[in-house]
Amino acid sequence: QVQLVESGGGLVQAGGSLRLSCALSGGSFSGAVIGWFRQTPGHTREFVAAIRPGGNLYYGDSVTGRSTISRDNAKFTSDLQVNKLKPEDTAVYYCAAKIGRVQYISMTSSYDYWGQGTQVTVST
Numbered sequence: 001q002v003q004l005v006e007s008g009g010g011l012v013q014a015g016g017s018l019r020l021s022c023a024l025s026g027g028s029f030s031g032a033v034i035g036w037f038r039q040t041p042g043h044t045r046e047f048v049a050a051i052r053p054g055g056n057l058y059y060g061d062s063v064t065g066r067s068t069i070s071r072d073n074a075k076f077t078s079d080l081q082v083n084k085l086k087p088e089d090t091a092v093y094y095c096a097a098k099i100g101r102v103q104y105i106s107m108t109s110s111y112d113y114w115g116q117g118t119q120v121t122v123s124t
Helices: none
Strands: 005-006 010-013 020-027 032-039 046-051 057-059 069-071 076-083 091-099 120-121
Touching: 005 091, 010 020, 020 032, 020 091, 020 120, 032 069, 046 069, 046 076, 057 069, 076 091
Parallel strands: 010 120
Antiparallel strands: 005 020, 020 076, 032 046, 032 091, 046 057, 069 076, 091 120
16 A cells, blocks of 8 residues: 655745655555645645656746755655745645656646645745
8 A cells, every 4th residue: 555645844934945755655666756736725736846767857837946856766755845935835735656657747637646745834
């Protein structure tokens, strides 16, 4: 049973940085596409970033240029760093995984497994 656990959320001042981590257990991490999404009340989940097993990186428009996604296959973890945080970055951040091929990497329906989410609040 694949499980994902996010950590690293919290309260951050605008302009600061945050590093979130996602730990995968119960499955093949090296073969997994890892995605990060975020969601605010009343809205659908928004694509933030993704990384393929081979290391190809993808970023959503809202974080392009100020975010970095990475993976450590030895530790079964993926990190998402977001810099220059804005109040509009406030959301619950989720990591997701698909063990296998993903064609539409920014779509929530492409992923089979989801973490419980971690709250990020950016204060002014």
